Amino acid sequence: MNNNNNNRPSRPPMTPEQRKAYEARRRAAMQRRAAEQRRIEEKRRRTVLAVITVLTVVVLVSIAAVITAKFLGDAAGKNPATYTFKIGDSREKVAYNDANRGGVLCIDVRSLKDILYLTESSSRTDAVTFTAKSGSRVVFVNGSNIAAVNGQNVSMPVAAVVEDGACSVPLETVSYIFNGISVSVGRSTVTIARNDESIEILAKSRDPLNMIIEFKSDLDKYEEYMNPQGEYRDSFLLLVNKQNPLGESYIPQNLVSLDATYCINESANQLNKYAAEAFTAMLTELWAQTENTYIIGTSGYRSYARQKILFEQNHPGITTPEQAAAQLTDTAFPGYSEHQSGLCIDLIDTRRGGVENYADTGCFTDIRTFEWLKNNAWKFGFVLRYPSDKEDVTGYEYESWHYRYVGRYHAEKMYRSGQTLDQYVASLG
Numbered sequence: 216m217n218n219n220n221n222n223r224p225s226r227p228p229m230t231p232e233q234r235k236a237y238e239a240r241r242r243a244a245m246q247r248r249a250a251e252q253r254r255i256e257e258k259r260r261r262t263v264l265a266v267i268t269v270l271t272v273v274v275l276v277s278i279a280a281v282i283t284a285k286f287l288g289d290a291a292g293k294n295p296a297t298y299t300f301k302i303g304d305s306r307e308k309v310a311y312n313d314a315n316r317g318g319v320l321c322i323d324v325r326s327l328k329d330i331l332y333l334t335e336s337s338s339r340t341d342a343v344t345f346t347a348k349s350g351s352r353v354v355f356v357n358g359s360n361i362a363a364v365n366g367q368n369v370s371m372p373v374a375a376v377v378e379d380g381a382c383s384v385p386l387e388t389v390s391y392i393f394n395g396i397s398v399s400v401g402r403s404t405v406t407i408a409r410n411d412e413s414i415e416i417l418a419k420s421r422d423p424l425n426m427i428i429e430f431k432s433d434l435d436k437y438e439e440y441m442n443p444q445g446e447y448r449d450s451f452l453l454l455v456n457k458q459n460p461l462g463e464s465y466i467p468q469n470l471v472s473l474d475a476t477y478c479i480n481e482s483a484n485q486l487n488k489y490a491a492e493a494f495t496a497m498l499t500e501l502w503a504q505t506e507n508t509y510i511i512g513t514s515g516y517r518s519y520a521r522q523k524i525l526f527e528q529n530h531p532g533i534t535t536p537e538q539a540a541a542q543l544t545d546t547a548f549p550g551y552s553e554h555q556s557g558l559c560i561d562l563i564d565t566r567r568g569g570v571e572n573y574a575d576t577g578c579f580t581d582i583r584t585f586e587w588l589k590n591n592a593w594k595f596g597f598v599l600r601y602p603s604d605k606e607d608v609t610g611y612e613y614e615s616w617h618y619r620y621v622g623r624y625h626a627e628k629m630y631r632s633g634q635t636l637d638q639y640v641a642s643l644g
């Protein structure tokens with residue numbers, strides 16, 4: 216069968232001891248091999264486990280990062296899913312990624328045509344010209360970050376996108392070149408309102424008041440009160456001073472009570488609805504931006520009867536408005552107080568210990584808060600009614616705490632010009 220075997224010398228048979236030793240060696244070798252096999256298996260199992268663990272951790276960390284980013288984004292107002300563009304009476308939702316190009320908030324100028332009375336013409340498919348009623352005009356070219364405003368070049372932070380359906384340009388540019396509108400950006404809302412009937416297209420000088428108003432807090436629902444439109448725009452200019460009393464019978468319309476969060480004095484917490492909503496927005500933003508949450512309203516509407524009681528307690532010898540006008544620069548005669556209008560409110564810093572405790576620079580223990588309010592109150596429709604350098608105009612001493620609601624349109628003009636309400640109303644004729 217197998218020839219080779221036949222040629223091999225035959226092995227001598229093992230002795231029983233030799234066989235026993237041989238079997239023992241064989242068993243030991245088999246045990247070593249089995250142990251080695253188990254060791255390899257165990258190593259492989261550990262490697263697989265380690266890989267699975269690492270992958271799981273990576274996935275969990277990624278999920279946590281996404282959730283955190285989304286939460287932080289929402290908290291900081293960075294990443295809303297959509298923006299609502301409120302243009303006049305129209306509302307349009309635009310996806311975040313369509314509204315934001317390279318981190319720059321953009322708007323379709325075509326959506327502004329109605330409210331701004333713009334006409335559109337085009338001699339090329341990749342460019343569009345918008346012309347205002349007055350004849351002033353702007354040209355946007357697809358892919359170009361230069362806008363031609365009445366022949367003058369205005370550079371934009373990102374290029375225009377001119378397509379069949381839309382002409383998307385930076386909101387900042389719109390705010391800069393269209394005169395007569397206000398642009399305000401909330402957390403997820405962009406509000407564009409026409410403030411003047413005549414819209415001009417012109418390259419304005421860089422003026423912070425022409426820039427977009429942005430709030431840290433979500434004040435979207437207060438916008439209509441901070442910046443009243445239409446018939447309401449001019450309806451809060453009531454002038455009350457030593458020459459213009461309201462009289463004994465005047466009671467304001469539309470009074471509402473401020474929540475205790477915004478007014479510490481529950482017996483004087485009423486304001487006109489518009490003033491109340493705008494004041495709520497102003498305090499919310501003041502707290503958010505200055506982190507001084509001790510500032511709160513203390514005295515809003517005061518009736519004729521209440522002012523009479525207060526006045527007679529404090530000035531028993533003064534019985535006529537003429538005497539009061541001549542002798543007093545810190546208190547109004549009954550019927551002459553602006554607080555009877557329901558359009559103004561006094562602030563207080565609760566750290567000072569009580570409603571009577573205003574000091575001369577006011578309730579503002581923190582000058583930063585006072586400066587913030589002085590420079591930002593107009594955005595909410597309020598003005599500092601009795602400034603330190605206008606005592607001869609107002610007839611009253613400086614009152615850092617007394618803010619008067621007029622609406623943003625007029626408040627901005629008064630802030631810009633430095634006029635008091637007395638001067639501003641006189642200038643309107």
Ligand SMILES: [Zn+2]
Pocket residue numbers: 554559560561616617
């Ligand atoms: Zn006051």
